[in-house]
Amino acid sequence: MEQRGGSGGDQQGGWRQLWAPWRSGYIRASHRKDTRCIFCFGALREASRRRRLVLYLDPQACVMLNRYPYNNGHLLIAPRRHLADPEQLSAAEAAAIGALQTASVRILRQALAPHGFNLGANLGRVAGAGIADHLHWHVVPRWNGDTNFMPVLTQTRVVSEHLDASYALLHPLFRQLQITVS
């Protein structure tokens, strides 16, 4: 049901409205010993990229699937350098990230035919950043009615199958991607 007005403000229309119960796995994961940055560690070796859900990598930036997605095809775009603030980005990094946002929207449209997107970054924990010390942008595809059907997916196992399927679908499209930044 659409909620209008009230105290919820624009949160009602944002991706927080999606109910994503597998994200409880994210809460549990945050208590594990492995504190390596997912954006830095995921880029290390070719062999680990598939496991780390890395779809695209160049000297400036990377794109990966969010392991704890708010929706099917939820992507994360990050600079290769471990930095927290957009003001620290070089011109080349900012250009690469801009180009990857556009390319990600195009590829997701082609592969998953969403009706809309949430696209943005949370800067700092107070703003909702789960990983506050490595800047990243979210690209979340949205479908009409997705807030209604998502609660059906209540098991982490189901989500991991979705991640494998999403990776298999999106990786060939990102492999063809040529981002040239001068």
Ligand SMILES: [Zn+2]
């Ligand atoms: Zn990092």
